[in-house]
Amino acid sequence: MEQAEAAEMVVEALRKKLKSKSKFYFNDLSKILGMKPRAAKKYVNKMVEDGVLEYWSSGSTSMYGIPGTGKQAAAEHED
């Protein structure tokens, strides 16, 4: 799969879910891509590097989201 295609798949899937959530586990991303975690990781790393995705963490777990999509408010259960 091309990187651009993978990025498009992920962004489209995440945007669809934006109303209900803005932060996603790595597992959610590998499911969207339909890949084993190790293969998905290469694409996901690149998406972060390219600014398509960004990390969020509580310190103990990590999540991914589209940059600037109200992640902090979600963490505090405001939405």
Place this chain on the structure above:
Amino acid sequence: MAKHDTPLLDQLESGPWPSFVSDLKQEAEKRAKNEAGHELQIPVDVVDDLLGILELSFKHGKTHWKHGGIVGVFGYGGGVIGRYCDQPELFPGVAHFHTMRIAQPGAKFYTSDYLRQLTDIWDRRGSGITNMHGSTGDIIFIGTTTPQLEEIYYEISHNMNQDLGGSGSNLRTPADCIGQARCEYACYDTQDLCYNLTMEYQDELHRPAFPYKFKFKFDGCPNGCVAAIARSDMSFIGTWKDDIRIDDEAVKAYVGGEFAPNGGAHADGDWGAFDIQKEIIALCPTGCMKYEDGKLEIDNRECTRCMHCINAMPRALRIGKETGCSILCGAKAPILDGAQMGSLVVPFVEVNADDDYQAIKDVIEPLWDWWMEEGKNRERLGETMKRLGFNALLEATGIAPVPQHVQEPRSNPYIFWKEEEVEGGWTRDIDEFRKDHQR
């Protein structure tokens, strides 16, 4: 003069114990004076505001820190734990108060010069407050602002050849005991293996893709100075295959009182003369030792390498020569199901630097693949093992079941036969069966 009144915190200083409140007040004063002449890059009153917001939290009975946030420097998905306060007008000094995890040097060996460099950076670019060390092992820098993160990372990486540690759903900073650098009990070079795996698994350390955190710890022997068996998802504990080496003359010297047992560690109390029967033979957990006619014997097949006799008589008893490590998996501190100790997965594996520790990596990687695929979000390896069964882990990693996997007969044999593994399968000739068994 303190910036904020802190009557509730002040009470914490009144007991007989050392108080973090006193430490913080001292640090606040030190920053205000700035005798070292640092060009302070974050507010001078950061520590005063920390005391202030903590007092407010005590008063309200709730935290004023927001949950989560920024995680790292560019390209890193861990190493920084974002903290923002929700009362920035009242306490501007801690509006941002991020924690940084800095990888500790192997076995926490420092030179004083190195420590000074660390504290200099942190006094200048952070709050000056540290936690040496976090429970994973990292050097924890507590409290700085967003613009300082990249600057600090640049300085520690370029000037000190040091890196950020792990946080979030990453491989966490691997931690090791002092090992062969100083300790005669070490069955392998903990620092070399720890360093090798740290370098090999940089991507796992810095870019989160695990279901949850994952910790490696390396103990050179079963004494477990970094408590690998209790505190790491994967522990590497030194062991040996052959016999404990016995120096008969030295045994006699212990019995005769020439050498103090336990290296003299309990010499401050009067415990009477050393009694080898009572203190060694009777305390061997497997009862595999005897001392008769001035001669010590060990039935090594029964020895579980508990280290007791070696610790008590180190000049007389030494670890065997054929050394390696055991790999245990699934330990964790209490979060969901309570604390769990590691389960023995590989009883003995060679620790071979010459082939880049391949035998160990061959265990790690299939295990990660399995957990990454099967593990639920926020599930530690030990929880996945419990949920799916030890057998599932063995299958996924291709490790053959061995008797050491069985904790005790019948209660948790873990091993289930599959039809294709049993000669003749599950079916039987019913007529044959009926010959001996009535309906």
